[in-house]
Amino acid sequence: MATLNFNFAGKLAIVTGGAAGIGFKLTTSYLEAGGKVVVWDYSQDALNNAQKELGKYASQVTFQQVDVTNRTSVEAAIKALPGPVDILVNNAGITRDKSFAKMTDVDWDAVISTNLTGIYNVTKGLFEKFNTASSHKRVINISSVVGLYGNFGQANYAATKAGVIGFTKTLAKELGRKGFTVNAIAPGFIKTAMTNAMPKEVLEGMAAKVPLQRLGEVDDIANACLFLSSEQASYITGTVISVDGGIVL
Numbered sequence: 007m008a009t010l011n012f013n014f015a016g017k018l019a020i021v022t023g024g025a026a027g028i029g030f031k032l033t034t035s036y037l038e039a040g041g042k043v044v045v046w047d048y049s050q051d052a053l054n055n056a057q058k059e060l061g062k063y064a065s066q067v068t069f070q071q072v073d074v075t076n077r078t079s080v081e082a083a084i085k086a087l088p089g090p091v092d093i094l095v096n097n098a099g100i101t102r103d104k105s106f107a108k109m110t111d112v113d114w115d116a117v118i119s120t121n122l123t124g125i126y127n128v129t130k131g132l133f134e135k136f137n138t139a140s141s142h143k144r145v146i147n148i149s150s151v152v153g154l155y156g157n158f159g160q161a162n163y164a165a166t167k168a169g170v171i172g173f174t175k176t177l178a179k180e181l182g183r184k185g186f187t188v189n190a191i192a193p194g195f196i197k198t199a200m201t202n203a204m205p206k207e208v209l210e211g212m213a214a215k216v217p218l219q220r221l222g223e224v225d226d227i228a229n230a231c232l233f234l235s236s237e238q239a240s241y242i243t244g245t246v247i248s249v250d251g252g253i254v255l
């Protein structure tokens with residue numbers, strides 16, 4: 007599947023968790039569209055792999071090891087930025103799935119501090135680092151369908167992904183006058199390394215629950231994200247785009 011044809015020449019995007027999975031596709035898509043990208047990820051292995059794979063974009067991309075849960079780490083990365091920011095994609099996220107009865111404080115705290123406090127840390131830290139001259143400042147937060155309808159075994163994760171939506175809508179109201187649009191994307195079941203390792207029957211069972219009868223591709227998320235980042239989306243703010251084949255219905 008090809009991504010849409012956008013032009014991000016002269017724009018700087020930060021993608022958290024941008025070295026693997028959906029984030030890596032987002033990084034690649036902004037680079038293909040001529041943008042500059044700063045990849046923030048806490049996995050040095052993932053950063054090394056991404057750097058290898060994106061060798062041909064070396065002049066457009068920089069990689070920084072950042073833990074979004076750690077404000078000192080975020081501050082250090084901000085000091086090393088190559089210039090003012092135009093686009094922030096808060097994509098880094100984790101799961102620690104267990105039924106509520108079995109969930110531990112450690113499971114709860116890990117997911118809240120990455121998926122929710124991490125988004126606060128990064129957005130708060132970068133707020134003053136956006137390109138003041140630009141009226142097209144973009145923040146895109148990666149939520150999940152689970153934040154809209156809940157999911158067995160994901161009380162911690164669903165709470166964060168619903169929280170991301172409240173955060174998005176509030177920032178859209180507060181920051182519109184400062185030239186920001188702030189939106190969320192709620193992916194459904196997306197094919198990644200994790201789903202690729204699952205048995206075929208399980209994947210077919212998941213696809214059968216989706217009105218469009220297939221799992222999503224990382225390109226589906228990239229298409230929505232690049233659109234929300236583009237000039238063409240300049241009157242869209244505070245919304246949640248479900249990219250889920252209709253499973254939320």
Ligand SMILES: NC(=O)c1ccc[n+]([C@@H]2O[C@H](COP(=O)([O-])OP(=O)(O)OC[C@H]3O[C@@H](n4cnc5c(N)ncnc54)[C@H](O)[C@@H]3O)[C@@H](O)[C@H]2O)c1
Pocket residue numbers: 022023024025026027028029046047048049052072073074075097098099100120124148149150151192193194195196197198
């Ligand atoms: N894959 C899906 O089906 C799906 C569905 C709905 C929502 N999402 C959301 O999309 C986003 C990306 O998911 P994915 O499937 O690509 O996950 P992934 O695990 O493949 O990639 C996540 C990346 O985030 C990084 N990361 C995790 N914690 C971090 C931290 N504290 N600081 C910096 N980087 C950190 C990881 O190193 C990794 O590179 C997440 O927010 C996830 O909740 C995914």
